[in-house]
Amino acid sequence: MSTTIYDLHTHSTASDGTLHPAVLVQQAADQGVDVLALTDHDCTAGLAEASVASANLALRLIHGVEISVTWNQGTIHILGLKIDQGNLALQLGLQMLQAYRNERALEIAHQLQKIGIEGAFEGALCYAQGNILSRTHFARFLVEKGYAKDIQSVFKHYLVPSKPGYVASCWATLEQALAWIHNAGGISVIAHPARYKLTRKRLIQLFGEFKECGGIALEVISGHQQPEETAQLVGLARELDLFGSCGSDYHGTQNDRAHLGQISSFPVDCKPVWNLWQ
Structure with missing residues (x-):
C-alpha cells in the first residue's frame, strides 16, 4: 500500500x-x-x-x-x-510585517556599515529580487563579498544577539x-x-x-x-x-x-x- x-x-x-x-x-x-x-x-x-x-x-x-x-x-x-x-485581515497583517521588514533591513545595513561593510542594503535588495527582505538575503550578500564562508557563518558572526549586524525584532503577537x-x-x-x-x-x-x-x-x-x-x-x-x-x-x-x-x-x-x- x-x-x-x-x-x-x-x-x-x-x-x-x-x-x-x-x-x-x-x-x-x-x-x-x-x-x-x-x-x-x-x-x-x-x-x-x-x-x-x-x-x-x-x-x-x-x-x-x-x-x-x-x-x-x-x-x-x-x-x-x-x-x-x-x-483582507490577513493581507493587512502581512503588509504590516513586510513594512517592518524593510525598516529592520535598513537598520541592519546601518549597523553593518558601522563596521565597514558598505552596500549591504542594496546587496540584500538584489538577492530579494523585489520580494520581501530577510536576514538570509543579507547573509547571501555577505558570503558573496567574502565576509563569511557560508550563510550559517554569517548568522553566527553577524546577525544574532550581541553581534554587529543584529537588530532586535518586533513582530506580530x-x-x-x-x-x-x-x-x-x-x-x-x-x-x-x-x-x-x-x-x-x-x-x-x-x-x-x-x-x-x-x-x-x-x-x-x-x-x-x-x-x-x-x-x-x-x-x-x-x-x-x-x-x-x-x-x-x-x-x-x-x-x-x-x-x-x-x-x-x-x-x-x-x-x-x-x-x-x-
Whole structure:
C-alpha cells in the first residue's frame, strides 16, 4: 500500500527560498511529494504562480504562510495552512510585517556599515529580487563579498544577539497571528518548535497560550529532527489535544535540514493535521 507523502512547510523566492514557486512545485512532484504547502515568510506572493504550476501535476498544493511572531522576547513562527490568500485581515497583517521588514533591513545595513561593510542594503535588495527582505538575503550578500564562508557563518558572526549586524525584532503577537490565520479560514501550526531551544516548561507555556488563542497543531516533524525531539513533541501534542504536522522547511539550498518530502514517517500516535481537510 502506497503512503501519501506530505510536506507542509516550504519556501520560494517570494521570501527567502532560492527556487521560484513553479520550480519548487515541479521539484516537489519529481520527488514524489503528494501534498505540498508553500509557506513563505510573511507573504503569499508566490501562491498564484505555484497554483498554476500545480494544475497539471499529480500533486495537491496547500496555500500557506509562515508568520513571524514575538513571544517571550524571542521570535517564533506560526504556519497558516489552507488559508484564503485574498482575506483582507490577513493581507493587512502581512503588509504590516513586510513594512517592518524593510525598516529592520535598513537598520541592519546601518549597523553593518558601522563596521565597514558598505552596500549591504542594496546587496540584500538584489538577492530579494523585489520580494520581501530577510536576514538570509543579507547573509547571501555577505558570503558573496567574502565576509563569511557560508550563510550559517554569517548568522553566527553577524546577525544574532550581541553581534554587529543584529537588530532586535518586533513582530506580530501570538494573538494577532492566529487571528489573521483563522480569519482567513486557515489552520494554525507552530513551526519547528524544537528549534527554539526552549525548556519543557517554556514549551508547555507556549503551547498552552497557543491553544488558548485557538491554535490547532504543532509541527512535530521538521527537517532532520532528532528522534527524541519528535517523541517529546508528539507527547505534548497528545497531552494538549493538538494535531500534528510535518514539513521539511525546504529553502532550495544544499544546506537545508531536509530536502522536499524527505522527512521521517509520521508518528502513528499523533493526530495528523490533514485529517482536518480530508
